[in-house]
Structures are given as C-alpha cells and as structure tokens.
Amino acid sequence: MNCKKASRLLSAYQDRELTPAQEQEVERHLRDCHACRTEWDGLQELVGSLKRLPPPASDPYFPTKVMARLQVNRARKFRLLPAAAYALVFLTIFLSGFFLQLSSDNTVGIEKPQAATFSAVLMENQDLGLLAVHDNTLILFER
Amino acid sequence: MNQQTLTDDQIVAAVLDGRRQDFEILIRRYSGKIIHFITRMTQDRDEAQSIAQEVFLKIFQNLPYYRKENNFSAFIFKIAKNMTLNWLNRQKRTVFFGTLLGREFNKAPFRQEPPRFSLHDQSEREIEITRNLLLLPEEQRLALILKVYLEFSYKQIREITGWSIPKIETLISRAKSRLKKNILLQERNREFVLHAREK
Numbered sequence: 001m002n003c004k005k006a007s008r009l010l011s012a013y014q015d016r017e018l019t020p021a022q023e024q025e026v027e028r029h030l031r032d033c034h035a036c037r038t039e040w041d042g043l044q045e046l047v048g049s050l051k052r053l054p055p056p057a058s059d060p061y062f063p064t065k066v067m068a069r070l071q072v073n074r075a076r077k078f079r080l081l082p083a084a085a086y087a088l089v090f091l092t093i094f095l096s097g098f099f100l101q102l103s104s105d106n107t108v109g110i111e112k113p114q115a116a117t118f119s120a121v122l123m124e125n126q127d128l129g130l131l132a133v134h135d136n137t138l139i140l141f142e143r
Numbered sequence: 144m145n146q147q148t149l150t151d152d153q154i155v156a157a158v159l160d161g162r163r164q165d166f167e168i169l170i171r172r173y174s175g176k177i178i179h180f181i182t183r184m185t186q187d188r189d190e191a192q193s194i195a196q197e198v199f200l201k202i203f204q205n206l207p208y209y210r211k212e213n214n215f216s217a218f219i220f221k222i223a224k225n226m227t228l229n230w231l232n233r234q235k236r237t238v239f240f241g242t243l244l245g246r247e248f249n250k251a252p253f254r255q256e257p258p259r260f261s262l263h264d265q266s267e268r269e270i271e272i273t274r275n276l277l278l279l280p281e282e283q284r285l286a287l288i289l290k291v292y293l294e295f296s297y298k299q300i301r302e303i304t305g306w307s308i309p310k311i312e313t314l315i316s317r318a319k320s321r322l323k324k325n326i327l328l329q330e331r332n333r334e335f336v337l338h339a340r341e342k
Contacts, residue, residue: 008316010316011312011315011316011319012312012315012316015290015297015315017296017297017312042323042327043319043323046319046322046323046326047291047319049268049272049326050272050276050287050291050292050322051291051292052269053183053269053272053273054269055175055179055182055292056178056179056182056188056191058174058175058178059192062170062174062178062192062195062196063167063170063171063174065196066167066170066174066196066199066200067164067166067167067170069196069200070163070166070200070203073200
C-alpha cells in the first residue's frame, strides 16, 4: 500500500468502516511510514477533541413539555370538530335549498295535477257514491 | 413489562394502539441524542431545545408511517435532520434578506461568531472547535456529527441522509481534513502573534 491510498483510507479506518483485510493493510503501512503515522496521530487528536466537547445539559422537564404540547394539539383538534360540524350542517342546508330551488325551476313546464280538478271530480261523483282518492283511481262505496 | 426492556417497535405499536402516554418513553430514550445532534448542527442551545420539541411532535404525527422493517433510530433522525436543515435554511434566508434590506438583526440565530453560551462554559480550545465545526459546509458537518457524536455507522447515515456510502466516506474524510487544517492554521497564527508580542 502506498501513502496516497493509505491516506485515503485513514478516515474510514478510524471510523471502523474498513474490511478486516483493508484494516490489516493500513496497520502494516502505519507501522512502516512515519509521515502517515503523523497524519494518523493528527486525526486521532482531532476526533478526541471533537468528542471532548461536552454534550448540552439536559432539561429534565423536556419530555413533560413535549407531552403537554401533544395534549394541547389534541385539544385544538377537538375544538375544531364542532366548528367543522356547524359548517357541514350550514352547507347541507344551503345546498338543499339551492337544489330544491333548482328542481322547482325545472318543473315549471310540466303540468301539475290541480287540486281544483281533483275536488271537482270528487264533488261531481259524490251523488253517484263515488270517492276520488287519486287522479286515476276511483273507489266505489255504497251509501 | 419494564419500560427499559421494551423495544422501540413495541412502544410504537402501543402508542398507535391508543396508549399515547407511552410516547414519553421514546422521548426519554432519544431526547438527549436528538438535542445533542441539533445543538451541534446549529450551535445554538436554546434553539436546539425548541427545534427538538418540534421534532418530537413531528415524530408523533408520522408514527403511522413508520415501518417495522426500518430502523426506528434512523426514522427519527431523518425527521430531526430534515427539520434542522429547514431551520438552518430559514436562518440563512433571514440573514440574506436582512443584509439585502440593510437591517441589523439583534438575534440572528445563524451566527458565524461563537455561540453565546460557549463563552461562559467552554474552554478556548472548545470554542475554536465549535467555531470551525460551524464553518464546515453543511453536508460535511452533518456527516461528521452523525459519525462522531451519534456514532452511527456509514450504513445508518445512508438511511438517514439517503447518500451513498462512498459519498459519506468522502464527506467525513474531507470534514476531518478541513477541520485539522483550520485548527492547525489558527494555532500557528496564535503562536505567531504570541511570539511577535514577546519580541
């Protein structure tokens, strides 16, 4: 292994990401090459310094805070439900009114059965003992 | 069953089954690592706490999309990574437009100078490392932090970031070289100044 290849592998070697064969090669090279060993020492010192940076102090109330926010979010969601229900009812009423209006407009041209005619048939046939219950249906009753 | 012995998948299943309070076990298990990760990425301890809260809320919302065959740790760090990068991008935009409009921001969270808390509780050497970490390109910083502080393998980093293993290897190697060079350069500069003063 030459210095160029060893130098390229040093970081992965430090991260323990090489195959056992590659590791052995790098170790052999480090034993023999002073320049690469200096580079290796520098890398070790750097990562050591990085790891020595203290982790941020933990907040013991952090989990409680998050759980409280989860509850708030849930409550908000439930508060939205009645509003959504009201909106839905309003929309249904509005749309039914709209469609009823539309359907009554469409039936303008169609001849509707007239109550007067129905009553007239009823009156005319009363003497004959007839009772009209529908335009097309007459039931005969005995007096 | 003891909380410690429950696996992440068992806890997720319980939460999805309606035991919302079990989510707190996951928070206790991962909050330290998540806050550490965000603090190193942003170098802002206060903001890290608030971003971490958002991260856990997002994790909770996304639990139904978690698949058992995936690594839970990778799943949550993916969310943490995305939210942290979004936050950093927002800060960059704020600073950019602020500069464009000629306004001074009293509290620009994306800073090039050492973070506030560092001055009180970190040694000079630590401040120097923190500053240099912050000056690394974002992808290099992300890969290095996931490796050095969270001790993830390259495979796990691939799951979190979606990058290929050769790319991760290169990013980490370059980050280390760059840090080493910058820190060495600063040490030499300091020695030069001290030497000049003595004369």
